[in-house]
Amino acid sequence: MSKKYILPCAGFDRPGGKVSKIAVDIIQSLDSSSIIGSIGALAAERPGEIKDLRSSDVVSIDGCSVKCASKMVEKHSAREFEAVEVTAFVDSTDNEDEKARAVVDMVQQHWATATTAPPKTIEPESLEYDFLTEMIDKFILRVKKGLFYSDNDFWVQQEEDLVRVGLTDLLQQMISDVFFVELTDVGHHVEFGDELGSFESTKIAMEIISPLSGTVVETNTNLEDSPELLNEDPYGAGWLYVMHPDDISELDLLKPADEYMTYGVEKAKRELGKKVSK
Amino acid sequence: MSEGGIGSTFMSVAREKIPWWPEVDNNKCDGCAGEFDCLKFCPHKVYKIIDGTLLIEVENKYNCVVFCRACQKMCPKDALSFPNKSDILKIIKEARST
Numbered sequence: 001m002s003k004k005y006i007l008p009c010a011g012f013d014r015p016g017g018k019v020s021k022i023a024v025d026i027i028q029s030l031d032s033s034s035i036i037g038s039i040g041a042l043a044a045e046r047p048g049e050i051k052d053l054r055s056s057d058v059v060s061i062d063g064c065s066v067k068c069a070s071k072m073v074e075k076h077s078a079r080e081f082e083a084v085e086v087t088a089f090v091d092s093t094d095n096e097d098e099k100a101r102a103v104v105d106m107v108q109q110h111w112a113t114a115t116t117a118p119p120k121t122i123e124p125e126s127l128e129y130d131f132l133t134e135m136i137d138k139f140i141l142r143v144k145k146g147l148f149y150s151d152n153d154f155w156v157q158q159e160e161d162l163v164r165v166g167l168t169d170l171l172q173q174m175i176s177d178v179f180f181v182e183l184t185d186v187g188h189h190v191e192f193g194d195e196l197g198s199f200e201s202t203k204i205a206m207e208i209i210s211p212l213s214g215t216v217v218e219t220n221t222n223l224e225d226s227p228e229l230l231n232e233d234p235y236g237a238g239w240l241y242v243m244h245p246d247d248i249s250e251l252d253l254l255k256p257a258d259e260y261m262t263y264g265v266e267k268a269k270r271e272l273g274k275k276v277s278k
Numbered sequence: 279m280s281e282g283g284i285g286s287t288f289m290s291v292a293r294e295k296i297p298w299w300p301e302v303d304n305n306k307c308d309g310c311a312g313e314f315d316c317l318k319f320c321p322h323k324v325y326k327i328i329d330g331t332l333l334i335e336v337e338n339k340y341n342c343v344v345f346c347r348a349c350q351k352m353c354p355k356d357a358l359s360f361p362n363k364s365d366i367l368k369i370i371k372e373a374r375s376t
Contacts, residue, residue, distance in 0.1 A: 151288045152345060193345035193363045204321060209345045253289060253371070 005056035007037035009063030016063035016086025022100035042072045050187040053077050059107050078217050082110040132261050136268045142169040144235040148251045149260035150211035166239040170264040175201040178230045181223040189215045212250045218242035288344045291373040298366050299339035306357035316349040
């Protein structure tokens, strides 16, 4: 992670607002490749800004104890970052330029020692696959153990403080071949049950219905070119989103694998029965 | 593509206890001049044509997939509306706790 992103306080009336501004001006004059972030652009969830934030080594500079800059970084990125609070220097000097230089020193010191920590999310390949399976007519229904399932047929996998979301084997079998996927942007926030993009198959166009409330932190962009991954590997390479959940206790509203299997078998049988009766 | 209907459950709550289905504003609906996009689109047989008219009504409200609003996007006249999702979630949570 070589890019450097610095998010200064945006309130120039704040005790450390002006110092933040001076500090970032100095940082950019020393290293023109560093990105000066915008709290406004993050608040507006501008995709380019969120992409810069998420792909950089981030330092936030807070101009007062409200810590808007740090809060904004926390909201839009799941990675570790360095927070510098200008007001921590209040006692050491009254001179704003001196304070700014102290801030710059801290930021530079951080960047000099920062390690290239990998993102917290776990690649699907590294996860142990373990499935419940049931034979329904000539179909094999697979439900992955250890995940949580919504009645709209999406799964949620806990990955430390994040979750990965995808559609179930049952759903991909019911809708048939997916040929188009439209994913929502990183930074998008949804409530439980809200729409999270959509997809089209040879049978149906449907919404992705979010199985929990949270903010999208990563999308599976491979699906844009290879929507067939949803059918081929719905619990693995066909994942949809990594999200930062608002409230992890919402998982209680979902079904564990065994309950979802019972539910899925019933649903699949009804679906088959309907076809036979037609 | 949940298969709902009377007798089914959603999030362990009887479907009949969850008031989620579309409302058709017949002041806006013109039956798509006989094309009836929502009727053709919805695979769950939620809609039917009001006999002898170019208007649509909800026939099987419990067939409607809870939280699905896909038909709303198909409607060229913006004549379909759904309940507030958080209200419905509240109802579901309350029903689960009793």
